[in-house]
Amino acid sequence: MYILNLMVQYQSAPLDASFAALSDATRRGVLEQLGRADASITDLAEKFHMTLTGMKKHVGVLEQAGLVATEKVGRVRTCKLGRYRLEAETAWIERHRQLWASRFDELDNVVEELKQKEKVDGRKKRK
């Protein structure tokens, strides 16, 4: 399914900020983690064996791309998946549709050819 994702990605040419944000293994890990549960920057820094400053930078990149939203409650900054998520889902599903639509347009040609072949073969058999 990951490769499918790549194919789906390439359906739409421009690689945007969110894609660049995803090009880092730690940031992908953070997203995966936040997919399971919200977490503070301190939690995330511990989990990924990083300094608080380092983690803040990563979260900043994700936040700019709309992939993560943060909220400060008291002294704790909590991170969760961002609003981008829903838009991303709609966009992904559309790209998925486009990939299959272009496959199926090619498949139409194969189906047409097989139909013709069957017609010709059928005629031959009747003779």
Next chain:
Amino acid sequence: MDAKRESEPTPVKNPTTTERTSDRELVVTRTFNGPPHIVFEAWTKPELLRRWWTPKSCGMDMISCEADVRVGGTYRFVFRHDAFPEPMAFFGRYLEVIPHSRLVWTNEEGGDGGQVTTVTFEEKAGKTLLVMHDLYPSKEALDAAIASGSTSGMDETFEQLDEFLVTRGTSVR
């Protein structure tokens, strides 16, 4: 196999629809202007599959296409993209094969968390209504797939992507 293009009618493309039908499911539907046994054949003969699986617009070349379409049989589609140094593969195994009507297979290239795909071919007045149903093991697995594959197991592919981004350079911040 000779393509007999001259008799090809002007194609009016049938629409393809895609919908997330539940937390774990994605459904794609399409009608084909031919009977199920023909559409089924195009999904089950490797030499036919390879003609449509990697449309030009996705920028990939299929290098090899193996499909042993019977229960327990495996498939492996290998292809390359200019952006990646190594070829990549889709692979898995067929769980159900009912001629002209139903195919079920696993998608194992991503390790655990891969979806199970069911394709049904239903006759509708000489045409085929095709429904492709992807069932993910959990909501999280589908969410992860949608989050542009940003999960573990993606690392290897993403490393290649990283290289691509580096070589591509400036256009990406």
